[in-house]
Amino acid sequence: MPVDLSDAADGTLASRAAEGDERAFEVLLRRHLGLMTAYATRLTSSRADASDAVQEASITIWRELPGLQTPDAVRGWMMTIVSRKAFDLIRRRRPAADVDELEVPSTDGAHDDPERRAQSSDAMAALQEALGRLPAAQRRVWTMREVGGESYADIAERTGSSVTAVRGQLARARESLTREMEAWR
Amino acid sequence: MDEATTDDSTVGAGALPDDGAAPPGGPAADLATTLSQDQLDDLALELGVLVSETEGVARVHARPGAIEIARQAVGGLTAVVASVTARAGVGVPPSTGEAAGRPQAVVTLAVTDDETRVVLDVTVHEAASGPAVARAVAARLLAHLEARALPAPTIDVRIVGTSS
């Protein structure tokens, strides 16, 4: 009976998977799949695209795990790979679009569902709507920072921008959102 | 290195002219070339069964890239039978062009004028002794091929895992 890995630390799973333990990889993947999918869905605004991006990300994660110097930080590392694949996919599938002008629906779909809206708190629904009113570029930077947990440097690189510009966009997004949420209160 | 190449069907006789003209000379060559592709297919399947029935063997797998290994290692390749499937041993789909229901060989068999090379991977039972099992597999294959009067057999067995 193989040892139970379901409670093993991320670092343990990443280390084992890097050395070829497929079972450990599956446990690690399942553990973070929800967050990876949520992130990809917000970035691509499409559940189908998100599913494809996360699948590509998963294979890349398996391939590149041996190169990860800090197994304990695997979760954040996995999220940067998800955003890499999500951006690649958007470029491939909507090549004509200027990503900054990409028409992003005001919600990510989950909060369109009336049943889900009833389940989530009103505050969250208000935040979701406020997010929808942000300019696409600001919303994207906000998503990468708040959902993806990515560093300013990674966000800048991924969006072809600078750390200073990213910080500025994030500040403006937060100002708009706090203004709307405080007004909502 | 892309080890996942799938060669679904038997690889035809590369060195033989397509019009089936007279084969290269030599008695071993005659033997090799008188074996039809079907016979080679059958032989490969036979060998696979032989291996899987050896005590201590949990599973037999195709060696990824076996055909390329065979091509590089031997010259004058006259016939190669292999099924290097991406999913060795698991849910192997029938390849196009083969009769439905015909099982895929996992043992790679490369026959030349001078040599019959057999390449395969195995998973052994954890409780068994891996090296002993692998040697037993090699010995069995050698004995089986000697009895067949094919060109000199060489066996390449590799343990890729243990199974509990």
Place this chain on the structure above:
Amino acid sequence: MSDPTHPSPAVQPTDDLAAGAAGGPEALTDAGTVSTERLADYLDSGREPYDPLIEDDPACLAQLVALERLRALSSELVESDVETAPAPDPSWIAGVMDRVRLESRTGRDIPLASPDVRSTVHITEGAVRSLVREAGDSVPGAVVVSCGLAGDVGIADAPIRVDVAVSVVYGADLRHVADLVREAVAAALARQTEIVVEALDVTVRDVHLGAREAGQ
């Protein structure tokens, strides 16, 4: 671009530059108060070290608290995303694992003795690591974190150093568990390989909670 709070003349604009938001006009709000970037950086650092310019100024503090509320709500939104996401399709995961298996990490081929010159017999480095992991895992309270072979594994009878790092369950006798792991790994290597083990080092790299302590 208006700042919802009142300007606070006590704040020095140069502080924003010092905080790393070296973007000039972007770093300051129109009113020249503490910038959102600076407040966000302060939140990121866990409000440490205590910054009186922010904490002691009611307007700044109000802005900081509003940002903190936004952050908390954002976390809730993400959690809600994760919870409301559909359960992963088993065939989707199976598809990923199938592709993963194609790229199994076999590593180097390690020779085994063959009595007959017509046969070559090997075991892969991947197989050896796998059996070392299983042997270590089989010891109660131990989970293998990492294992490796150092030396010329491609040469038969070359002396090889084996390293195993484990995580041990909290409360166990670390040395005793490490000894058991060493024994189990040595036995597995002897039975399944012909590696000449020059040294077998077991290190306890981590401690983990047992299922009971974790509240399972």
